[in-house]
Amino acid sequence: MKNMVKLSALLLTVLSSAVTFASADSAYLASFCKVLSSEDIKRVRVIYQSPATEDVNIQILDKNQQLVHIERVGYTDGFVKIFNMSRIPAGEYTFLVKSDSYSHKQTVLTYKNEGVVEEWEGQGLNIAKTKDDDKYALVGVNDSGASLSFVVEDDEGNAIYWDRIQKGEQVKRLINLEQVEGEDAKLLLFRRNEKIKEVIVSL
Secondary structure (H helix, E strand, O other), X not given: OHHHHHHHHHHOOOOOOEEEOOOOOHHHOOOEEEEEEOOOOOEEEEEEEEEEEEEEXXXXXXXXXXXXXXXXXXXXXXXXXXXXXXXXXXXXXXXXXXXXXXXXXXXXXXXXXXOEEEEEOOOOEEEEEOOOOOEEEEEEEOOOOOOEEEEEEEOOOOEEEEEEEOOOOEEEEEEEOOOOOOOEEEEEEEEOOEEEEEEXXXX
C-alpha cells in the first residue's frame, strides 16, 4: 500500500523536468519504467524506478531508428522526466531507457504537427515549423557520412545564415526567419558544393 501511494504521488509530478526520489524500502521494488504521452500529445513523460542506484541513459529514436536525442541521468534509483516534443516533426518515436541492470523500450506517437514542412529522409535530419510563425527547427542526426552545410537564403538568393553540421552530429537548431525580407526563404542543405536538399517556406 505504501508503494502504491508513492507511485500515485509520482504520477502527479508532471510539471518538473526531472524529479529524483529514493525510498527506504526500495530494495523490495522491481525495476519499473513507463513512457506516457500527454493528452495533447505534445509532451512525453518518462517514469523510472529501480531497486538499484545506477546511471540511466535515455535515447529517443525516430521511425527510421535514427537518434534524435540522448541524455544521461546520473546515479539515481528513480526519476520523472518530461520531454517537449512540439518542436520536432510528428510521428512515431521510440524511447530506450537503459541502465546496467535494466532496459525498457517503448514507442509513442507524437501529435499531428500541421506545421511540418518536410522530412529530410536520407540525411537523418528533419525540418519543422514551430508554434511561432517565423521559426523553424532543424533536428536529427547527420548520418550522411560527411559534414554538411546548412544555408538559409532570402528570395533574392542572399545567404543570411550558414552553419556547418559535422558527420554524426546530433542537431538541434532553431532558425528564426523573422528578420528576413521578401516573401519566401530557402532552406538548403549542401554536401561539399553539391546541393542535396532545398525547401522553400513562405514568410
